[in-house]
Amino acid sequence: MTGPLRVGVLGCAGIALRRMLPAFAACPGIEIAAVASRDPAKARQVAERFGCRPVHGYGALLERDDIEAVYVPLPAALHARWTEAALNTGRHVLAEKPLTTDRHRTAELLALAGARGLVLMENVMFVHHHRHRAVRELIADGAIGELRAFQAVFTIPPLPDGDIRYDPGLGGGALADVGVYPLRAALHFLGPGLDVVGARLDRGAGRRVETSGAALLSTPGAVTAQITFGMEHAYRSSYELWGSEGGITVDRAFTPPADHAPVIGLHRGGRTEEIRLAPHDQVAATVAAFAAAVRAGALPDTHTTLRQAELLDETHRSASRGAPVTTG
Structure with a gap:
């Protein structure tokens, strides 16, 4: 081209x-x-x-x-x-x-x-932010020992009543809209071997879609991932990884503004080290990655996209089997 x-x-x-x-x-x-x-x-x-x-x-x-x-x-x-x-x-x-x-x-x-x-x-733009690559490198270098557990949260304040994300006919609901972020983060760090152990979806008063939820996932090696999400909450966007020798914490993880200077918290030996990185525009990085893939004729990582879709479906089915979606 x-x-x-x-x-x-x-x-x-x-x-x-x-x-x-x-x-x-x-x-x-x-x-x-x-x-x-x-x-x-x-x-x-x-x-x-x-x-x-x-x-x-x-x-x-x-x-x-x-x-x-x-x-x-x-x-x-x-x-x-x-x-x-x-x-x-x-x-x-x-x-x-x-x-x-x-x-x-x-x-x-x-x-x-x-x-x-x-x-x-x-x-899915956050995966193109360089902070998450830096986190992966810390894990690969053994900074927190052997990985044991992952936790992630993405919640946002209530939307206007007429917002399409409250419309089931248009594909609304917290799982697809905000739950995809912590779920994709779990895949990003733990790989496609994740399976859903159990899940819960809840519906706010007067809503026709789920407005909050949580899921527990696990790898074949028993590394657990707990994800929480919602769209009638105080704003929170974070994840944590804990290993045999320490932990990593990341705040403002999924939708940071382009001028945000990201910080990675590295916790080990009773001390916390703050690793500060330069700001990075994940929107620009995503757009550039798309253009580069087209120019190179290189197809993107379809396996992760498909596994994410499967896990979204598994989460919904697990929540439906475990207990019906409740009304508040």
Whole structure:
């Protein structure tokens, strides 16, 4: 591929306007070619802001011949349909998480992308932040001895009542929206051998989806992972790894701003060492990784994406078997 990657955007969701479109615009390897909306006025407004063409309707964008890749920030329940449509027209795809709301559809789309030689990447941005690579290096170097346990939490304050994440028809719910972060972190550090031991999902008063939950997972070697998540809570974003000789703690783990100077807490021998790193823009890093994968013709790590989808499904099924989702 020569020249910048020409990207079309399917929808004007908040994350697209706040984070992804500015990151695309700032990336030298990407050109925003067009943005589509069901509302022509909104498409014009966003296109004018980012210097691209407005398109009325998602299908119309896929009919254009100047689009090489597509970004899908639509509600979760629409990801599968429009990701498949984009792949079938020969476009690389960066889709918001979760890639789909069904593990079988996730597997189908990953297989379709592989068969067509296209990059299909789920937009889990925190894994591209250099802090987590530094944590992995500490573990590999034996800084905390033999790994024994992992804990992660991601909770956010209540959303406006009309937010799509409270709508089951659009793929809403705390598990898919915020639970994916600590779950993916567990996969990132403990690997795909994780299995769900048990889970619980709870529904807030008047809500049609689960608003909080927790799960216990384990590796074949009995390293446990406890994850907690919710979307009607005080904000918390952290994880901890504990080993035979010490521990590692990370705060503001999943959605740090670009100018945040990250700190890793290393606890051993009764002392705590703060390892300070330079700020890192994980949104820009994600966008650059997508463009680089397309340029290199290198397919991303589909095994982790698929295992994540399977674990989300296992968590939901475990919670349903253990006790029905309750109403508060």
